[in-house]
Amino acid sequence: MKKIEAVIKPFKLDEVKNALTKIGIQGMTVTEVKGFGRQRGHTEVYRGAEYKIDFLPKIKIELITPEEMVLQVIETIERTSKTGKIGDGKIFVSPIDEVIRIRTGERGKDAI
Amino acid sequence: MKVDTGDTAWIFISSALVMLMTPGLALFYGGMVRSKNVLGTIMQSFIALGVITIQWVLYGYSLAFGPDIGHVIGGLNWIGLRGVGLEPFPDYSATVPHQAFMIFQMMFAVITPALITGAIAERFKFKTYLVFLILWATFVYDPLAHWVWGVGGWIRNLGALDFAGGLVVHVSSGVAALAAALTVGKRKGYGDEPMPPHNLTMTLLGAALLWFGWFGFNGGSAVASGGLATNAFVVTHISTASAALSWMMVEWAYRGNPTVLGAASGAVAGLVAITPASGFVGPVSAILIGLAAGVACYFAINLKNRLGYDDSLDVVGVHGVGGTWGALATGLFASKAINPSGNDGLFFGNLSLVGIQALSVISAWIYSFTVTLIILKILDLTMGLRVSEEHEISGLDISQHGEAGYSF
Numbered sequence: 001m002k003k004i005e006a007v008i009k010p011f012k013l014d015e016v017k018n019a020l021t022k023i024g025i026q027g028m029t030v031t032e033v034k035g036f037g038r039q040r041g042h043t044e045v046y047r048g049a050e051y052k053i054d055f056l057p058k059i060k061i062e063l064i065t066p067e068e069m070v071l072q073v074i075e076t077i078e079r080t081s082k083t084g085k086i087g088d089g090k091i092f093v094s095p096i097d098e099v100i101r102i103r104t105g106e107r108g109k110d111a112i
Numbered sequence: 113m114k115v116d117t118g119d120t121a122w123i124f125i126s127s128a129l130v131m132l133m134t135p136g137l138a139l140f141y142g143g144m145v146r147s148k149n150v151l152g153t154i155m156q157s158f159i160a161l162g163v164i165t166i167q168w169v170l171y172g173y174s175l176a177f178g179p180d181i182g183h184v185i186g187g188l189n190w191i192g193l194r195g196v197g198l199e200p201f202p203d204y205s206a207t208v209p210h211q212a213f214m215i216f217q218m219m220f221a222v223i224t225p226a227l228i229t230g231a232i233a234e235r236f237k238f239k240t241y242l243v244f245l246i247l248w249a250t251f252v253y254d255p256l257a258h259w260v261w262g263v264g265g266w267i268r269n270l271g272a273l274d275f276a277g278g279l280v281v282h283v284s285s286g287v288a289a290l291a292a293a294l295t296v297g298k299r300k301g302y303g304d305e306p307m308p309p310h311n312l313t314m315t316l317l318g319a320a321l322l323w324f325g326w327f328g329f330n331g332g333s334a335v336a337s338g339g340l341a342t343n344a345f346v347v348t349h350i351s352t353a354s355a356a357l358s359w360m361m362v363e364w365a366y367r368g369n370p371t372v373l374g375a376a377s378g379a380v381a382g383l384v385a386i387t388p389a390s391g392f393v394g395p396v397s398a399i400l401i402g403l404a405a406g407v408a409c410y411f412a413i414n415l416k417n418r419l420g421y422d423d424s425l426d427v428v429g430v431h432g433v434g435g436t437w438g439a440l441a442t443g444l445f446a447s448k449a450i451n452p453s454g455n456d457g458l459f460f461g462n463l464s465l466v467g468i469q470a471l472s473v474i475s476a477w478i479y480s481f482t483v484t485l486i487i488l489k490i491l492d493l494t495m496g497l498r499v500s501e502e503h504e505i506s507g508l509d510i511s512q513h514g515e516a517g518y519s520f
Contacts, residue, residue, distance in 0.1 A: 044308060045367050047377060047426055048414040051306035 001096040001109065002070050006061045007033065007089040008081040013059050019080045020063070023072055026112075028063040039087035058089060064096055066109050113200040116207035119336045123205075123212045126332025129325045130219035134161055134226055136321025140380070141230050143315030144373075144425050146307060149234045150517035152508025156229040156241060163245045164222040169193055172221055173214050175254035177204060180264025185255050203263045205335050216332055217257075224253050224281045228484075230425030231289035232296045232497075234307075235504050238512040240495045247487045252288060252480055256280050260472070272472035273446055273454055273465070275344065276333035278388025278438040283476045286432025288484040289423055295488040296497050298422035300504050307424075312372055319376035323352055326383045330390040343450055344390040347398035348383065351390075354402025355382025355409075362410050374410070377430060381409035384434035389442040392454040397445035401438065409434050436473055443469035 008016060013030065020028065034055035041054040065073050074091055082088055101111040138157035145153045164172070171191050178186030190196050193214065201210035225248050229236070257280050259267040267279070274280060299307065309315060330348040334341035359378025364370040385405035386398060393401065413429035423429065443466035446457035456462035491497060498504070503511035510516060 045369070045371070046308055046373055048367075048410075048417050049307075051308050053306065053308075 001064055001066055001099060001112065003062065003064050003094050003096050004070070004073055004077070005092040005094075006077045006081065007035065007058050007091075008061065008077070009083065009087065009089060010057055010059045012081045012083075013061075016061065016077055016080045019076045020073065023076055024069070025063060025065065025073065028061055031060045031062075033058050033060045037087070037090070056087070064099055064112050066112065113202060113206060115200055115209055116336070119207045119338075120209060120212055122337035122341060123208050123216050123332055123335065126328030127212070127216040127219055129328025130216070130223070130332065131161070131325075133219075133322050133325035133329065134158065134223045136318045136325055137223060137226055138318065139314050140318025140322060140376070141233065141315075141425050143311040143313065143318060144230075144309040145233050146507070147310040147518060148507025148509055150310065150509065151515055152238070152512050153229070153233050155238070155513060156233075156236070157223075157226040159242070160222050160226040160245060163242060164225065164249055165218060167246055167249050168214075168218045168221050172249055172254050173217065175250070176221070176257035177214075177217065177262050180258070180262060183264055183266040183269065184259065186258050186262055208335060213335060216335075220277055220281055220329070221249060221253055221257070224277075224285050225249055225288075227281070227285035227427060227431055228288045228292055230427040231293040231423045233424040234299050234508065235296065235498050236508075237496060237499050238508070240491050240497055243495065244487065244491060247491075248288065248484065251487065252284060252483050253280070256284050256476060256479065259475075267472045267475065270468050270472065271455065271465075272468050273392055273442050274388045274439065274472070275391035275442075276330045276387045278384070278435050278442070279472055279476045282384045282387060282431040282435025283439065283473060284480040286428050286430070286435050287477050287480040289427030290421075290432060291481050291484040292488060293421045293423040293428065295485060295492065299424065300501060302422045309373065312376075316372055316376050319379050322383060323379055326352070326387075330387060334391060340391055340451060343394075347390050347393055347395060348386050350395055350398040351386035351402035351405065352379050352382040354399045355379060355385065355406035358403040358406030359410050360406075362407050377409070377413075377426070378406040381405045381430050381434045384431055385438035385441060387435070388438045389445060392442055392446035392451050392457075394445075394447060394450050397441075397447075397459075401441045401445060404441070405434050405437055408437050436477075439469050439473045440466065443467075 034057055036054055044051050044053055099111040134157050138154040142150050142154040174188050174190035175186050178190045181187050196210050196214050198209045200206055205213035225245050259265040260274050260280050327345050331341045331345040356375045356379040360370045360375045363374040382402040382405050385401050409430050412433040413426045416423055444458045446454050447460045448456050455465050458466050
């Protein structure tokens with residue numbers, strides 16, 4: 001099992017979620033986050049005072065998937081969240097030791 | 113003297129409209145601070161409704177409008193509103209009960225010190241603020257109101273025109289704000305860390321409430337319902353619309369964005385500038401006064417960033433500069449065709465009014481700046497002006513009031 005974390009542009013969330021549901025992903029966790037990469041931040045001006053805003057708002061999607069679906073999930077997120085402009089975000093993949101469904105006590109793949 | 117029911121009804125409505133401006137100001141300012149200070153900022157305006165109301169009833173009204181002593185202050189004859197009754201009082205309100213005039217004026221006394229709080233936002237100690245409110249109302253607002261509006265007041269005797277409080281409300285608070293920003297000092301981290309407004313929707317709502325209430329502020333200053341009130345109502349709206357546009361445009365040209373904060377600030381600048389002129393100028397003059405106010409105040413607030421003092425919410429730039437422009441503009445655009453009991457300004461062939469207006473502005477600047485500085489120095493030595501560094505970091509909401517504006 002793998003955990004896939006994707007940091008994406010906020011307005012892409014619906015598109016990504018719909019595409020993931022379509023390929024059979026049944027659950028995910030979404031967080032509003034802030035951060036920067038190579039895009040860095042931007043400047044805002046309030047009554048003449050300039051503020052450099054380093055952290056830009058992004059959405060982080062987390063989902064757990066069995067090994068055989070990892071490539072398909074990554075491909076789906078890449079395809080749907082891409083605008084081609086700087087600031088599209090990143091996808092992180094990491095191994096997961098165990099998953100437990102609290103209600104039933106199921107373990108492993110069955111609990112995803 | 114017979115009470116006119118129409119006039120009296122309009123003064124009641126106007127009093128209620130001006131009352132609403134203080135919570136409007138609270139929201140206008142509240143949106144511009146960081147979220148940890150939203151309650152502290154709102155409270156500084158809101159509590160003025162409590163403190164100044166009592167001060168005004170006990171002796172403030174008497175100092176401002178009571179029987180003249182030496183052209184500088186009213187006597188204490190009307191302490192506790194003794195003798196301020198339900199009959200009209202010809203000197204101030206020939207067709208309206210004296211108490212109605214008193215409560216209308218009370219709302220002006222409430223909002224004026226609240227305006228200053230924008231200059232000291234995010235760092236002032238609440239306990240000291242309460243004392244400051246009383247001292248400032250007693251030693252700055254009440255005397256100045258007497259000079260300009262009280263029968264026998266020396267600025268009134270000069271022939272200076274201030275229809276609804278350009279000097280008494282806006283120049284006085286704008287200049288006091290400068291003295292306060294200089295005495296209190298900058299916010300911790302000012303210039304190094306970003307301090308952007310936390311909720312501009314709140315600020316816009318506040319600006320809209322100010323605009324709404326200002327119809328009572330200027331329209332009610334006719335102390336009657338009729339032609340003069342209509343003129344004040346109409347030119348107030350025109351100037352405000354013009355200044356909202358001109359600030360937005362000039363900021364768009366210089367900074368690339370037509371900002372909401374700019375449009376809201378412009379509207380307030382237009383309201384401030386037309387205040388002294390509203391009973392003396394016509395519609396086209398109001399457009400010019402408003403357009404110039406938006407541009408002048410925009411450049412004034414930019415100047416602050418260069419001069420380096422932390423007038424956090426731009427009271428000096430908007431009320432000091434806007435009020436000064438409005439007072440001078442009254443000397444330019446006033447016309448007897450609009451108000452026969454006023455005077456003609458420069459553009460209507462009378463040079464002398466500009467000089468009188470300038471003298472009244474300079475007097476208000478010097479008086480308000482000096483006395484505010486003295487009050488704050490005394491408070492600094494006795495009670496302390498600022499919250500501790502730790503409290504400034506944690507925010508006024510928790511440290512001064514034990515509450516949070518937003519709980520998620």
